[in-house]
Amino acid sequence: MQTCATFMQTFQTLLAKKLSDALAKVGLPDAGEVTPATDPRFGDYQTNAALVLGKQRGENPRALAEKIVARLDVADLCEPPAVAGAGFINFTLRPDAIAKKTSEILRDKRLGVAEAELNQRIVVDFGSPNVAKPMHVGHIRSIVLGDALARIAQFLGHEVIRDNHIGDWGTQFGMVIYGWKNLLDRQSLRRDPLAEIVRIYKETNDRATRDPQVREACRQELVKLQAGDKENIDIWNECVAFSMQDFEQIYEGLDVRYDLQCGESFYNDRLAGVVERLLKSGVAEISEDAVVVFFRDNPELADKPCIIRKRDGGFNYATTDLATVDYRINDLKADAIWYVVGAPQTLHFKQIFEIARREGYRSDFRHITFGSILGEDRKLMKTRSGENVPLRDLLEEACKRARKIIDEKNPDLSEADKIDIAQKIGIGAIKYFDLSQYRMTDYIFSWERMLSLHGNTAPYLQNAYVRIRSIFRKAGESASKIDTLILSDFAEINLAKRLCQFAEIVPQVLNDFRPNILANYLFELANSFHTFYEACPVLKSEEPVRSSRLALCDLSGRVLQHGLDLLGIKVPEKM
RNA sequence: GCGCCCGUAGCUCAGCCGGAUAGAGCAACGGAUUUCUAAUCCGUCGGUCGGGUGUUCGAGUCACCCCGGGCGCGCCA
Structure with missing residues (x-):
């Protein structure tokens, strides 16, 4: 644990505290919550506390709201709160409070984001490619989502261990080894090793489906491998x-790294x-010569037993996953x-988590599922010949397409810059497209x-950042040293409010593992910045407004950069 | 058959624990540029939230039923 303790409060947490104080003064328990206003006409924040209490106590919510408002001491933050609708209490922030908070965030390395109250050690299992098979488009979501969640958890103060659970021991190795030997x-192996391994695997697979003798030979190779045969182990x-x-x-x-x-x-x-222990403890039993865990008292899994040792004595992936939990x-x-x-493994993980619980493990197990990537035909994305689209090809094409746009829009950039920027835009576009959508929905891939x-795209967000960098290049200053912001234009106030919301948004992502909440916020921030940019000249304005606006630019750039970094997306200086 | 996920504007998608008149983007149409990168901004048009019943002050959100699509359901991973 670090020594620093006092984290910056957000408007939301400040107002929640004030509300709680007011409720205490009226003799009421905490209730409801303070949320961002659903509509700008209602101000910036609202609470439904009076509605919730009114229902609980059978009292008139509007009358309750009036009573609460009378005791609300929020003059330092907002205009006098208003009761509206069925009994909502609305808060409108005062520009000077916004300016003060924004100035605080400007000086804060964490951009106002507090660390989680409870720091955990979290293993994030994502990616999981298979050996002897090239990664394909189906791996994108796990990699991009897992990486983003790991980054966010880490930023929030958790200790994150990123683990790549590689499929390096499946039955496919019988075929790979048979293919290798036959x-x-x-020469092809020297030229492109993986392609050659994939070729022999596919070829063997074809033969095995036709020829029982080949199938048997593959099985023998697998048995030898698992028995520790030197030649097969070497292969x-x-x-x-x-x-x-x-x-x-x-x-x-992809700028993705693993700890393990x-x-x-x-x-x-x-x-x-693992099997021995589960048998001994009675969690597992022998059934039809296999070792099986039954969940008889669990209605959901009652008719879905889990095999942890096959009849032939072999182990399967459930066994491996249990050992992994250990x-x-x-x-x-x-x-x-x-x-x-992916979601198709939901049942499998339910079983694994349930077995782990029966063994007494109390860790927080989460299966974070996601939908599929579809082609224009609304079916699982495939190449024209019906194969999986190799991830490598996809990434290359993204950069190629980004490069083409750069050549059109900004042909004078140096070759080195163009390569670098194309990479940032291309990879960023793929990641952002994925992360900006709710993880459960299937989406249609579209360049x-x-x-x-x-x-709502990565290039749009990156462009907002580029515009900011451009201002600073022109100004010849890195950032402003201003202490107090001057917010008068509507666009300035709006932008500053957005900047203050970053700290409210980031922790929310982990509520239900939804990076799209952060993506959406960043889009709105970029939007607010662009509006500000159009409406408020920075370098041409007079002091002290100039410094104030420069400070807004500085903070906007930092939040954009940091927010995108949490999604695993890089920002270019020019584009 | 049983279970899980999805169904919101012409298209692609937001809308977490139920909150006020359901939001963006794209497309379409109309404006703004001697620029701090127009790679932008502003505006208009667009909806029986798949259908129904229920729960309550209030339902896109919760419960139940139906329709449509996807996925899963002892010895593959």
Whole structure:
């Protein structure tokens, strides 16, 4: 724990405290909440406290509201609060309070964002590619969502361990090894290792579906591998290494990093122990020669048993995931484990979490699901030939398309700048398109939409930042040293209010794991900034307004930069 | 058959624990530029929130039923 203790309050928390004080004075319990106003006509914040209390106590909500307002001491923050509608209390912030708060945030490295009250150690499990298979478009959401959540949790003061649970031990290795021994072309392997591994895997798969003898041979290779056969282990090691190299390149392009990359094979020597322990404790039992966990007293899972050891003695992915839970809790001391894994595995994780609870684990398990990425035809996104779209190709195309726009809009930039900016815009566009939408909804992938300069897109937000940087380049100053902001124009007040909201928005994301809330906020911030930019000249205005506006620019730039960084998106200086 | 997720403007999507007259963007149309990057801004048009019943001061949001789409349901991961 750090020593610094007093975090900056937001308007929301300040008003909530004042409301609580007023309720106490009237002899009422805390109730309702202070929320941003649903409509600008109602001011900036509102509370439904009187409505909630009125219902609880069978009293007239408007009368209650009047009583509460009489005791509300908010003169330092807002205009006299008003009772409206069925009994809402509305708060309108005073410009001087906004100016004061904005100045405070201007001096704060955390931009006003408080750390979480309860700091946890959180393992975030995301990405999870399979060895011997190239990453494809289906991996985007897990990677981008998991990375953003990890960044946000970390910023809020949690200790985050990013773990890549690589699929490096599945049954596909029987086929890969068979292919390696029978079909491998060494030259192709040198040229493009992963492509060659994928080729032999696919080829073997084809043969195996046609020919039972090949199928049996693959099974034998797998048995040998799992028994520790030297030759097969060597082949396996080589395949894993080639795949990891490929993954690393993609992670570098995406600016994603891991603290741990414990693949399935990491847990091999723990599987037998897990099954033994579960049998011993009675959580699992033997059924039809397999080891199974039944959930007879759980209506949801009553008819959905979970096999943890197959009839043939082999372990499956449930076993591995249970061993993974053990490791994360006992060895890594995780308070929470977040699984950023697609929705089809919901049942599987329900079973795993339930088994973990039965074993006495009390950690906070979360399965963070997400929808699918669809093509223009509204079906799962595929290439024309029906294959998965390789992630590498997708990222390359994003940068290529971004580059084309840069060449059109800003041809005089240096080649080095263009490459750098195309990367930031292209990758940013893909990430933002994903994160700006509610994670559960399936979305239709569209280059045109995500790279558009208009609307809720990464380039639009990046452009707001670029405009700010441009002002500072022109001014020849890095930031202003001003203490007190002067807010008179509507656009200035509006922008300052937005800047104050950053601290209210960021913690909300983790409520239900919705980075789209932050994305949406940043879009509105960029919007407010652009409006301000149009309405309020900065460098041409007279002092002290000039310094004040420069300070607004500075803070806008910092919030945009930091907010996008929390989403894993970089900002260029020019574009 | 059972279970989970989704259904909001022509299109793509917001709308967390129920709050006031349901919001953006795109598209369409009309304006603004001797620019601090117009890669922008301002305005207009656009809705029986899939349908129904219920819960209550109040339902896009909660409950139940139906319709439509997706996914899952002992030895794949």
